[in-house]
Amino acid sequence: MEYDRDYFKGKTAVVTGAASGIGLALIEELLESGADKTVLSDINEENLTKNVARLEGLYPGRVKGIVCDVTNEEAINALISGSAEFFDGKIDLLFNNAGATFEGWFEDTSNERWKAAFDLNFYGALFGMRAVIPVMKSQGGGQIINIISGTAFMPMAKWSTYVSTKAALNALSLALRTEYWDDNIKIVSATPGTTATAIFGDSSPREDQMQSPHQSASRILNGVVNNDRIIFGDDGDVSGGSFCFHPEAAKGNDEYLLRVARERRQGITAI
Secondary structure (H helix, E strand, C coil), X not given: CCCCHHHHCCCEEEEECCCCHHHHHHHHHHHHCCCCEEEEEECCHXXXXXXXXXXXXXXXXXXXXEECCCCCHXXXXXXXHHHHHHCCCCCCEEEECCCCCCCECHHXXXXXXXXXXXXXXXXXXXXXXXXXXHHHHHHCCEEEEEECCHHHCCCCCCEHHHHHHXXXXXXXXXXXXXXXXXXXXXXXXXXCCCECCHXXXXXXXXXXXXXXXXXXXXXXXXXXXXXXXXXXXXXXHHHHHHHCCCHHHHHHXXXXXXXXXXXXXXXXXXX
């Protein structure tokens, strides 16, 4: 998808989970679009170091890597303060992208697993917003993009933990969108669409069901330009977001989601 690259010229951006996949694609798209400086954050130090070195060779002085465990609020605070220092005080964009799927049947999921899921997929973004909002308020505005999932609108069996974290993050994002509107802080949720990344682990959908990370990043950035309330990463997510809670679509949704559940019981990766 084409988007207005001029929107990002001269801007600064922090992206978590940026050492691979959609996070890395977002960084590459932003730099190609003329972003002034970017910070890549990830817990995977090896991948982070490798990609920062590569991008620094292409965009000297415009890239910094910060190792960060987003489940640790102190680490998030250090990420935001370190980014602000690298950016000479101004943070225009924060992409809360770090996350994982947490696949498993409800009866097999421990309290510890539920906590780990919310720590990463929900509190990681919450901590990021809590840290960056004062910076954005003081500078007169900014933009926060929280990466959720289309499953927030079409919750599927065997992903109860994952979809709960993403639905909660979507609700938080929408509540804060109006809470900080008059501070000129734009807060949006963005689904990545079904994208070929490592997040699926061993249960990846078929190749013909997926798009590339750069296709996903481009669609997300187009929604950022438009300040969409919710950015849908592919057409399937548009459909899911439109019809999941529509009374007239209830029967069809039950049939579809029941088929997915039954196939997953048989070990078939179904979406």
